[in-house]
Amino acid sequence: METRHSLRMMVFASLMAALIAVGSYLAVPVGPVPIVLQNLFVLLAGLLLGGRWAAASVAVFLLAGACGLPVFANGTAGLGRLIGPTGGYLIGYLAAAFLVGIMAEKANQRVALEVLAMVIGSMVVYAFGVPWLALVTGMPLDKAIAVGLYPFLIGDAFKIAAAIPISRAVRPLMRTMPGIVVAPINGERA
Amino acid sequence: MNIIEIKNITHRFANGRSGLNNISMDIARGQFVVLAGANGSGKTTLLRHFNGLMTPQQGVIIVDGVNVADDPVRARRTIGMVFQDTDTQIVGETVYDEVAFGPENLCWPRSVVNKAVQTALDQMGLVHLSDQSPHLLSGGERRRLTIAGILAMNPSVLVFDEPFANLDYPGVRDVLRRIVALHQEGHTIVIAAHDLEKVIAHAQRLIILSKGCVAADGAPNELLPSVEDFDIRRPIELSFGHAVQSWLN
């Protein structure tokens, strides 16, 4: 039987996946490149849910999209999006969420380590995204880096800076269910 | 015969705040009960003990003759619970799937599930919307959908937590009419509310909670004159010497 804890983590991960999907529509218009919130939510999934559940969250998002449910940007779906020019970034989210998650579990809320985890996580996204972009467009790698990496670095720095206070504020909510003492339910009773 | 028996339950929250303080009550089969109290008086906490979503530190709850702690799944089938916020309890992506969620969890055969869903949708007047996304329904329709979702599991008790929250006047009347009809079909009804005027004309019993204790319990007519002592607004008709009016008239 499902225990209340695992059911709750599953619901958290599902809603985090929905937030990642919605994140491609939410942007803060600062400077020439609007800062899109999607990868902020990927980083936060790692910080808040831990490696396994963060990876599950992104994996469910990608799987739903690959199977034709309209969850990707502009409501598109299907394999077309994953093999398109920006598909590498989407796959990179999966690795990033997992890595940030396991590093955050070890970091034990030390800010420097969490920032490091998110920096590595963001780089992992580009490690998947940029070579794929180069491959698909036929651009040489240095040009691909110029269009697929540099314009987003400042935005990423802002997102990492914002993720720390956000995760600090949300963590207490996760520890206990409001007004509920976690009680043994269903088959969990000894 | 009593369908719910509550014996001396006490619930204290993890932060030390007292939730429920030595509460006892019996609810008879087929009764229409209104549970009133100001916000924070313990209404929702008490309701969640009915079907084992919360467990008391002391005391027992017996539903239909069986201790809830021994078989919470049975209690959840006997007691259908409609929560306050419709958005955070609808699970399905379409109206049909939402109503089928409970029966499917009970592993009923597909044909039985289909029949239960059709009956529940019909009772709540939602058949024409069965392929619609719940997000596109009106407030009243969404409230009816949450009721259909528990009716499909064929419970004998229906528990509503603030069923009229965020509804417009036609929405309130529509939902109230259907709740009264369900009572006439023989369901036991328990409604938690902080505001009595919409529903009290149909109640057979009024229980007032205050600071986690039962402050008063009896026939609505006897208790209504003094409800303001417990931070509950007295229906306006009483001030003019009239009896309370049903919102359905």
Next chain:
Amino acid sequence: MAELSVFAYRQGNSAAHRLDPRIKLISISLLSAAILAAQAAGLFVATGLIIGATIYCRVSLRQIGHELRWLLFMLAAVWGIRALVTPGETLFSWSVFSVSRTGVLTGAIICWRWVIIIFLGLTVSVTTRTEDIRAAVEWFLRPFPWLSPHRIGTMIGLLVRFIPVILTHAREMGAAQRARCVENRKNPIYRLRVLGLPLLRRTFVTADHLTIAMEARCYGQGRTAYAWHFGREDGIVLVGMVLLSSVISFC
């Protein structure tokens, strides 16, 4: 009310709606693979098929064009870049830029393939209920019990259910913040925090309520099995798709 796009499921009772969802997923996977391998002739066949399917699904082309404008823009950019960076016989040149013949051709083929594959995904999105796709995914994952297909299915369902809820909430929140002149705050970290935090907090509270509501309705490991309806038509479509895919990939 928020719907992500025109690509959401539409009610209907066409043959495409009735087709077994497993067959639909197999078909688009096969066709996508075939299209990735196809050359111009195969792509013509596939384009004909897609145009037929789009008309059949009654999605207006104007709406699709509007929804996909960024994607089409991106594809045009990819084509342009391909044309410029691929070496080969020069078609025409201007100052330092030179457009090669092979670049134009390979770029066109690549972009053409994407457009077709995206339209393929669209035909499935428009004609298949989430519940059906979810059941098909669970079915395909059955050989891998350690992935717990049942749980993945539930997660996909919740994901799709909560996208419009969160989007509506985000828009309301954005409007409320603009009403109080949030645009005057230039600090991007502040802006990200005030947009992200309430969304996340609300999402987690929603998740808690949802957990309780699911428990109250006896959510557990076991559920009623999905009613599959694999008929003769489904078999015919499957065979047809296999043949069609091989034709497309070898042309």
